[in-house]
Amino acid sequence: MTEITRLHTGARMSQIVVHGDTIYLAGQVGTKGASVAQQTQDCLDKIDALLAEVGSDKTRILQTTIWLADMADFEEMNAVWDAWVPEGNAPARACGEAKLALPEFLVEFLVTAAKA
Template sequence: MSIERIESGDRMSQAVVHNGIVYLAGQVGAPGQDATAQTTEVLAQVDRLLALAGSDKSKILTAQVWVADMADFAAMNAVWDGWVSKGNAPARWTGEAKLATSDYKVEIIVTAVVG
């Protein structure tokens, strides 16, 4: 069985493809931006990584969304709702979590089918 690692470093890979599934690492936006800007940037990164893996947002199976403060839930959802592939919404869960730095507002992790 082959494993393809995309944008791999010593600590982690941004994506791993195995057995027809691509697993993305948690994606975050530029520190210091508001939740809307960070979500927009995160979803652009998701699009880019999925394309590198031979997939796209219509093939997302699951999405984990972490917000540093649930007060940003509506702002994140406004961007998500405009981005998600219509008719192909993944199973998704959202939680509030302390992220790697207080400058991060949103982190999103997706799993998708390749091909």
């Protein structure tokens, strides 16, 4: 049976779940009330840190789901995303509009990655 490791676990969720060679991150949000660009950068910084904690990095991301509170922010978010994704390592990706947990959150990222 493949072991499941959960890190930064609370009553509701874990920030990282590792099953075999697959890493699942909880949805990452940025600083409440900041711009879409800043919230996107905050999310990507958190993703970098969480992946590093389990021995992986952004070149190993398999899939990303991005939720925007307003699709009008698509280009602003993509400007930050495009600068962050390493050339030749773009993951499978979906982006849609959703009502997020708090109105101050403008973007949320959900990531699945492979161990390095």
